[in-house]
Amino acid sequence: MMTVPRRLVAGTGWKMNNDAAATRRYAAELAPRLAGLPTAALDLYVLPPFTSLHAAAEAFAAGPVAIGGQNMHWDDAGAWTGEVSAPMLREAGCRYVALAHSERLAHFGETYEAVRRKINAAFRHGLTPILCLGETAEDRAADRADAVLGGQLETALADQPPERVAEAILAYEPRWAIGAAAAAAPDYVSARHAAIRALVSRRWGAAAGQAVRIVYGGSVDAENGAALVALADVDGLFVGRAAWTAQGFAAIVAIVAQAAMTKGAAP
Numbered sequence: 001m002m003t004v005p006r007r008l009v010a011g012t013g014w015k016m017n018n019d020a021a022a023t024r025r026y027a028a029e030l031a032p033r034l035a036g037l038p039t040a041a042l043d044l045y046v047l048p049p050f051t052s053l054h055a056a057a058e059a060f061a062a063g064p065v066a067i068g069g070q071n072m073h074w075d076d077a078g079a080w081t082g083e084v085s086a087p088m089l090r091e092a093g094c095r096y097v098a099l100a101h102s103e104r105l106a107h108f109g110e111t112y113e114a115v116r117r118k119i120n121a122a123f124r125h126g127l128t129p130i131l132c133l134g135e136t137a138e139d140r141a142a143d144r145a146d147a148v149l150g151g152q153l154e155t156a157l158a159d160q161p162p163e164r165v166a167e168a169i170l171a172y173e174p175r176w177a178i179g180a181a182a183a184a185a186p187d188y189v190s191a192r193h194a195a196i197r198a199l200v201s202r203r204w205g206a207a208a209g210q211a212v213r214i215v216y217g218g219s220v221d222a223e224n225g226a227a228l229v230a231l232a233d234v235d236g237l238f239v240g241r242a243a244w245t246a247q248g249f250a251a252i253v254a255i256v257a258q259a260a261m262t263k264g265a266a267p
């Protein structure tokens with residue numbers, strides 16, 4: 001099979017940070033910092049809080065950065081107090097939605113069965129899902145990380161045909177490495193990404209396995225990012241704290257742009 005280099009991804013989830021005013025400042029500070037970088041070769045996204053989405057859609061409209069939601073409901077509308085739907089995210093200008101983030105699982109009781117329904121809704125409404133996968137520290141200690149990742153993939157993507165799976169972004173975020181002191185070690189990340197790609201190939205076919213982007217997240221910063229995104233099966237970085245400022249995100253984008261050139265993923 002002919003292999004086409006995958007477009008690399010640089011994205012940041014702001015979590016509960018950056019209100020609308022801060023969002024406008026961030027976008028204004030980011031634009032000149034990205035101006036000299038080959039961003040056309042990359043997929044860039046920021047995931048602001050819901051109340052900042054309209055400001056983000058306006059502020060980022062002229063540049064290369066797309067916006068997305070940090071979560072959403074599986075239904076289009078209805079009696080779901082406190083929730084936001086895929087059509088609402090689309091109306092607000094989103095192209096992406098993150099699903100199954102570790103903080104959703106850990107603090108809000110989210111399950112991969114619910115995520116399966118959310119993935120359906122995302123595709124139904126033209127949102128690219130960023131599906132988070134990751135083992136806990138206990139899973140890692142018990143040497144069952146790949147089995148756990150396989151179960152998460154199987155459940156979340158159960159309803160998807162290969163061509164949909166190929167369009168998703170998979171975010172490998174070991175749950176013990178999020179908000180931690182250090183990212184996972186490159187050789188560990190390399191093994192998990194290879195395992196995830198093999199699982200996708202086995203279940204949805206080699207073409208989907210080859211095409212799907214698998215990004216790494218969990219305590220990525222400007223120091224450790226280059227070694228991680230240089231790995232063969234790592235197709236980008238998903239960053240929290242280190243990209244909550246425009247300066248921080250610009251540094252990450254620069255690292256990913258450099259990797260795109262090295263990997264031949266830039267046009």
Ligand code: PGA
Nearest residue numbers: 178179218219239240241
């Ligand atoms: P972190 O967050 O980079 O601050 O560890 C990553 C994430 O939650 O996706």
